[in-house]
Amino acid sequence: MVRELKFRYGLIFLAGVAAFGWGSTKVLDHWDRNKDPDRLAFILNIPQIPPSVRNLDCNANATTDVIVSCSFEIEPREYDKVLVGWQFTDKEALGKRTLYDLEADDGHVWLMGNKEGAVIAERYEE
Structure with missing residues (x-):
């Protein structure tokens, strides 16, 4: 059960990192x-x-x-x-x-x- 939760959270984290990496240029341009x-x-x-x-x-x-x-x-x-x-x-x-x-x-x-x-x-x- 604990391994399954860690795996899910790991996937959510990786998806978030990938989404940020893909859209970060436009987001960062608004900050800069x-x-x-x-x-x-x-x-x-x-x-x-x-x-x-x-x-x-x-x-x-x-x-x-x-x-x-x-x-x-x-x-x-x-x-x-x-x-x-x-x-x-x-x-x-x-x-x-x-x-x-x-x-x-x-x-x-x-x-x-x-x-x-x-x-x-x-x-x-x-």
Whole structure:
């Protein structure tokens, strides 16, 4: 009876370790604020970031205002998905890069990317 209980608890423990190992990357990304996909979703004003986003690196520097910046890479075919959250008023071609710019009542949003899928996004709110 005791051996059977130890075996069951051992299996439960191993299943938990396997589940944590499989899903830990996404869980840990939410704990690591520099890789948190919610920060990027906040900047872009979208509910969820596109699945092909990778190499996400964010930071937030502010004392009284909100300033959040993220750099990331995305599959070029999904680039339009990062533009749907805002009605960008200005679009400017800068060589191989494109700059999208939006001034809002309470701040500013800009996004710069290239055709290879390297993107930098920033959101400022007063």
